[in-house]
Amino acid sequence: MTYDRLVCANCAAPVSQGRCPVCRANRERLQQQEGPFAGLNPVTLIALLVVLVGALALVARTA
Known part of the structure; x- marks a missing residue:
């Protein structure tokens, strides 16, 4: 699954936008796992x- 379809439970925005610290942290973590x-x-x-x-x-x- 790609992070552009994920919605943050903290701010209810797409994770790819990185609006809150939780989104930004998860976006960075997912980008590091990409093959x-x-x-x-x-x-x-x-x-x-x-x-x-x-x-x-x-x-x-x-x-």
């Missing part, structure tokens, strides 16, 4: 997976 694919949406990840499976099938067929 290399954190910025990609699920549709893009599925498309990459399909391309990878297709490439593997092509390599397996020619070998």
Whole structure:
């Protein structure tokens, strides 16, 4: 889950806006946990997976 959809229980604002100290702390914590694919949406990840499976099938067929 990305923090742009989270709502703070302290100030009832989106965490991505960082209006209160709790929002800012959680935003920083979530940003530190992001991996290399954190910025990609699920549709893009599925498309990459399909391309990878297709490439593997092509390599397996020619070998």
